[in-house]
Amino acid sequence: MDPSTLSLAQEMDFSLLALFARATFTVKLVMLMLVAASFWAWAIIIQKHITFRLARREAEGFDRQFWSGEPLDELFEQIGAEPRNASQRIFAAGMIEWRRSHREDGGLIAGAQARIDRSMDVTIAKEAESLNRGLGFLATTGSTAPFIGLFGTVWGIKNAFEHIAMSQNTNLAVVAPGISEALVATALGLLAAIPAVIFYNKLNSDSDRIIGGYESFADEFSTILSRQLDS
Template sequence: MEAAHEFTMWALFARATITVKIVMIMLIAASIWCWAVIIDKTIQYRKARAEADIFDRSFWSGEPLDGLFDQIGADPDGPSEKIFASGMLEWRRSHRQDGGLIAGATARIDRSMDVAIAKEGARLQKGLPVLATVGSTAPFVGLFGTVWGIMNAFIEIAEAQTTNLAVVAPGIAEALLATGLGLLAAIPAVIYYNKFSSDSDQIVSGYEAFADEFATILSRQLDS
């Protein structure tokens, strides 16, 4: 029965050298960190899409823009609402006390919304460098652990002066576990990094499209 348990994950980790153990712990920690980012980004992007849909329906419901702005306030929580609020704030600030408009209002409104979009884009991208870093480095970290483990396995083989499979297999298995953990951390990180990068670009494109439409509406009011 003891031999049957020699190749469990815990047994392989326990027999590994201190260097390989450190590599394995680093890879496990990186994998947990990646999954925390993945869960957080999944929730964040889902909320961003839902908020954008709700606000889009409110914006195109026919309600006056001033009334909608008064309803959501100058410092709303939703990303789409923040972009709208930044444009409306600049719109109101561009009016003089006599009711006229200060020159360059359109450019200032566009810049204000661009800044808001950039901030929301940065929030959406936050955490993605972690996935990119783990996805690109974890296999090499795991490979380092494997090379180190195999080196020690060969040393043990030389000291035992035998190539018996019972002597060779444990050391090789311990070494390969590091590579397996590296791939276990890297594969989800790469997949979700690509997915979240694409999702982020789509969400930001939606914000930019809304800002262009909103700016067009305000421009019509300026011209009239």
């Protein structure tokens, strides 16, 4: 290699900040978008881990309370008008509809079982929506970030070749900076996409298990109320 070319290459700064500073406006915009998407994805991942852990703990605690043998009416009075967690809200929805289905003479309004089940299903649907909020962003980031990064790379390489054509110089010192800047965009795209895909799959599976627990509890509670209706 020509000594002057080698000397010029050694003097160049190839740190991430330097590569970002030398990049074109379009490539800079792509990089900033990917960095922002990565930070936002990690914020969702951390927040969902905390939320899911709390939801499991609350569900386990309420299950112990529910199956302790305490009368359902007394348990409902303890929960009050503002349940603190999802399991309590599902239970409260069923109990509220159970009480509303009684006439003043003590008899039951027809169709009570179906209304109780529907009321708990609506509550479960709301809790599922809350649990899954934000997971769509992880899925979108995982599927689009590599292509956004690739767009930045293609754009950067295009500008690098244009610079080579204008300078009429194909030395490594001229080619390497533009190519390096372009490849950083692809690297950032993968950096954003890989964790997003991995944790989306995990969090989606965790959410399904939690929601499945809510549905199982609702079915068991509905069975208990059904026995009372039949008796």
